Amino acid sequence: MARKLLLEHINVPGINTFDVYRSKGGYASVEKALKTMSPDAVVEEVKKSGLRGRGGAGFPTGMKWSFLAKPEGVARYLVCNADESEPGTFKDRYLMTYIPHLLIEGMIVSSFALGAKVSYIYVRGEMMPQIRILEKAIAEAKAKGFLGKNILGSGYDLELYVQPGGGAYICGEETALLESLEGKRGNPRIKPPFPAIAGLYGCPTVVNNVESIAAVVPIINEGGEEYAKVGIGRSTGTKLISAGGNVKNPGVYEIDLGLPVEEFLYSDEYCGGIANGKRLKAVVAGGSSVPILPANLFLKTINNEPRLMSYESLADGGFVSGTMMGSGGFIAFDEDQCIVRNTWNFTRFYHHESCGQCSPCREGTGWMEKVLHRLEHGHGRLSDMDLLVDVSKKIEGNTICPLGDAAAWPVASAIRHFRDEFEWHVTNPSEAVARNYGIAHYADPLVKPEAVA
Amino acid sequence: MSVKVTIDGIAIDVEPGTSILNAARQIGGDIVPPAMCYYSKLKDSGGKCRTCLVKVSKGSEKDPRPMPKLVASCRTTVMDGMEVQNITSPEVIEARKGIVEMLLINHPLDCPICDQAGECDLQNLGFEHGAVKTRYEFDRRTFEKIDIGDKIQLHMTRCILCYRCVFTADQITDHRIHGILNRGDHSEISTYITAAVDNDFSGNVIDVCPVGALTDKTFRFKNRVWFTKPVEAHRDCDHEKCNGKVTLWYKGEEVLRVTARKDQYGEVEEFICNTCRFDKKKTSDWVIDGPRKVSHKSVISSNHYEFIPLPVVKTNPVLIEANKEQFERDNRL
Numbered sequence: 001m002a003r004k005l006l007l008e009h010i011n012v013p014g015i016n017t018f019d020v021y022r023s024k025g026g027y028a029s030v031e032k033a034l035k036t037m038s039p040d041a042v043v044e045e046v047k048k049s050g051l052r053g054r055g056g057a058g059f060p061t062g063m064k065w066s067f068l069a070k071p072e073g074v075a076r077y078l079v080c081n082a083d084e085s086e087p088g089t090f091k092d093r094y095l096m097t098y099i100p101h102l103l104i105e106g107m108i109v110s111s112f113a114l115g116a117k118v119s120y121i122y123v124r125g126e127m128m129p130q131i132r133i134l135e136k137a138i139a140e141a142k143a144k145g146f147l148g149k150n151i152l153g154s155g156y157d158l159e160l161y162v163q164p165g166g167g168a169y170i171c172g173e174e175t176a177l178l179e180s181l182e183g184k185r186g187n188p189r190i191k192p193p194f195p196a197i198a199g200l201y202g203c204p205t206v207v208n209n210v211e212s213i214a215a216v217v218p219i220i221n222e223g224g225e226e227y228a229k230v231g232i233g234r235s236t237g238t239k240l241i242s243a244g245g246n247v248k249n250p251g252v253y254e255i256d257l258g259l260p261v262e263e264f265l266y267s268d269e270y271c272g273g274i275a276n277g278k279r280l281k282a283v284v285a286g287g288s289s290v291p292i293l294p295a296n297l298f299l300k301t302i303n304n305e306p307r308l309m310s311y312e313s314l315a316d317g318g319f320v321s322g323t324m325m326g327s328g329g330f331i332a333f334d335e336d337q338c339i340v341r342n343t344w345n346f347t348r349f350y351h352h353e354s355c356g357q358c359s360p361c362r363e364g365t366g367w368m369e370k371v372l373h374r375l376e377h378g379h380g381r382l383s384d385m386d387l388l389v390d391v392s393k394k395i396e397g398n399t400i401c402p403l404g405d406a407a408a409w410p411v412a413s414a415i416r417h418f419r420d421e422f423e424w425h426v427t428n429p430s431e432a433v434a435r436n437y438g439i440a441h442y443a444d445p446l447v448k449p450e451a452v453a
Numbered sequence: 454m455s456v457k458v459t460i461d462g463i464a465i466d467v468e469p470g471t472s473i474l475n476a477a478r479q480i481g482g483d484i485v486p487p488a489m490c491y492y493s494k495l496k497d498s499g500g501k502c503r504t505c506l507v508k509v510s511k512g513s514e515k516d517p518r519p520m521p522k523l524v525a526s527c528r529t530t531v532m533d534g535m536e537v538q539n540i541t542s543p544e545v546i547e548a549r550k551g552i553v554e555m556l557l558i559n560h561p562l563d564c565p566i567c568d569q570a571g572e573c574d575l576q577n578l579g580f581e582h583g584a585v586k587t588r589y590e591f592d593r594r595t596f597e598k599i600d601i602g603d604k605i606q607l608h609m610t611r612c613i614l615c616y617r618c619v620f621t622a623d624q625i626t627d628h629r630i631h632g633i634l635n636r637g638d639h640s641e642i643s644t645y646i647t648a649a650v651d652n653d654f655s656g657n658v659i660d661v662c663p664v665g666a667l668t669d670k671t672f673r674f675k676n677r678v679w680f681t682k683p684v685e686a687h688r689d690c691d692h693e694k695c696n697g698k699v700t701l702w703y704k705g706e707e708v709l710r711v712t713a714r715k716d717q718y719g720e721v722e723e724f725i726c727n728t729c730r731f732d733k734k735k736t737s738d739w740v741i742d743g744p745r746k747v748s749h750k751s752v753i754s755s756n757h758y759e760f761i762p763l764p765v766v767k768t769n770p771v772l773i774e775a776n777k778e779q780f781e782r783d784n785r786l
Contacts, residue, residue, distance in 0.1 A: 168636070170636075185633065190500040190528050351638075353636070354638070356614060356633070356639075357501050357614075358500070358503050359502050359504075359552060359555050359556050360555050362555075362638050363555040363556070363558045363638060365638075366558075366559075366638045367555075367558060367591075387588055391551075393551075394551030394552070394554075397522040398522075398552065399503070400500060400525075
């Protein structure tokens with residue numbers, strides 16, 4: 001069993017209180033960073049660790065920090081993105097509920113590294129219990145002198161605030177989050193300027209995911225090089241995966257990046273296989289936005305190598321036969337699930353959550369939703385598949401923020417890999433509303449594509 | 454100090470900080486990307502409609518990598534040595550066609566009864582860059598017409614959510630009481646609990662609206678714009694922010710409508726006050742400066758032939774011969 005870096009003490013009773021957390025070695029990284037390290041040394045350590053953003057895009061966190069503009073006399077901010085609203089992802093909520101002090105500790109160290117005097121945790125409005133938990137944890141840390149003026153006698157001041165959002169998916173996009181935090185309508189900003197230059201209130205700002213900030217704690221405690229030894233290649237460290245769907249043991253698992261997907265899916269330590277003895281049909285590997293893959297392509301790459309849970313291996317094959325790590329929202333579908341219905345459901349979500357600022361996403365998501373609704377309910381046409389692919393292509397890459405891409409990828413990939421099932425919905429409309437297509441050939445071993453001379 | 458940018462093979466030196474769109478407008482002609490939401494007189498406008506997408510095939514002299522995605526030319530500043538493709542890139546043309554189709558998905562086809570017809574940016578856009586048919590087969594979203602203020606009517610069904618009127622209210626008038634409600638394709642422009650838009654410059658939202666969503670109630674259904682004759686005029690306006698330079702739209706002796714003067718991109722030259730726009734509708738209120746020149750490509754100039762030379766009619770011997778044969782064939786029986 002691999003060592004846990006984030007969730008090591010998750011089962012200790014009372015770990016959500018300051019005293020128990022401290023007795024288990026908590027806040028050691030704050031002492032180490034503030035007393036023995038300079039802010040630049042902390043950034044350097046994070047760079048060395050190779051930590052990549054855990055929110056979905058996988059951008060190296062150390063690099064993001066080093067891009068932060070540092071003009072004289074202008075405040076800098078660190079904002080923690082806890083607006084976790086990707087369908088299928090629930091790791092941040094888990095972390096904040098059971099071990100809130102880990103996030104607070106990470107926030108203190110990260111704010112110190114960036115020179116932020118005020119930092120915010122932007123939490124989705126629906127997570128009211130987590131907001132209370134965090135506020136209680138902040139009050140405890142403040143009472144013990146880990147927040148406020150002159151932390152641990154180092155002369156560093158930090159105020160930490162929790163800000164509830166309104167519960168919009170779009171506010172998880174970093175510039176929309178900043179708009180919302182400023183009290184405005186949560187519309188994504190047009191980039192450039194990037195938040196590292198002009199973010200919250202026009203000041204340089206870094207926005208990081210909850211898990212990225214929490215991962216700073218083991219990096220400082222053990223050193224970046226030590227952290228980089230965990231994982232594989234450029235995917236270093238551990239990652240929280242929220243396993244859901246038709247798996248036997250759904251939940252949040254901390255894995256070393258590079259774990260084979262087969263082991264993650266079928267070993268009893270993790271998901272424990274598919275529930276009720278059924279067979280795997282398809283997998284969405286990193287939250288609803290990433291391309292969906294059929295079982296055979298998910299377990300093996302197109303070159304018949306076993307796929308690993310890492311940024312590179314999941315993306316192997318690009319959009320043709322690969323997917324993405326995303327935010328780690330792992331959804332498994334068994335043989336009884338209908339991919340058409342699932343795609344429609346995802347698109348309905350994106351249609352509902354589109355902010356309506358730029359035209360391709362505003363109009364295109366609604367259009368795709370209507371076409372998929374028609375297909376699912378047995379009124380589709382064979383030309384609808386090409387129409388959907390074309391509409392998704394017109395949205396992808398032409399929008400202000402990545403929500404357009406996120407809406408287009410699941411549709412394009414579902415049609416790419418499950419075209420038979422879509423066509424069956426058109427050719428057998430009465431059957432399609434009564435029963436599902438089943439597993440078909442989606443779990444068959446891959447046929448090696450013939451070399452084209 | 455100027456930077457050099459090449460758009461569709463045409464090089465121009467512009468001020469640093471100019472957007473690609475404005476650099477293209479300095480060149481002029483067919484290579485100017487269309488813009489539905491960008492308005493040069495309004496700060497922070499643009500970037501929303503995505504019709505002005507262009508391809509940057511070379512980032513700059515220092516960093517020659519192309520940009521990975523198409524960029525909104527109205528909000529991307531030029532770099533020295535940048536190379537941009539607009540109408541020479543099939544990718545851009547295809548993407549723009551898609552955007553036009555998306556914009557028209559929820560736009561009603563009521564041009565025959567719309568006051569904006571003839572001077573509508575969306576009509577022009579659809580004509581120049583759109584596809585012949587739409588592939589959309591579902592119900593369009595509709596809204597009730599509402600009056601925002603006593604002189605302005607909002608027909609939300611036609612709105613393409615360019616946010617221009619929001620920026621106008623923010624930057625031209627002293628306060629804004631209308632804005633965007635809701636989200637996604639149900640979002641609508643509205644006032645907060647049917648408050649009336651009432652201030653001296655509110656009428657300018659009609660001029661900036663690229664479609665017929667905001668219309669002048671003193672002109673609604675009075676006439677088609679191409680039957681009216683634009684004339685430039687001015688008056689000594691006592692409002693300190695308005696200098697009274699307008700276009701009067703005549704039908705016979707009667708002034709049907711007063712608008713600000715619009716340039717070739719449909720943008721007003723100077724914003725005018727509501728008194729000039731709504732209340733001064735007699736020739737005696739104005740000093741006439743002369744006819745307003747409208748591009749001969751516009752339908753507005755279709756009944757004003759003075760600037761266009763008559764077409765040269767040539768006899769076509771092939772056609773005459775063909776007609777003769779046809780005549781004989783038809784009359785053989």
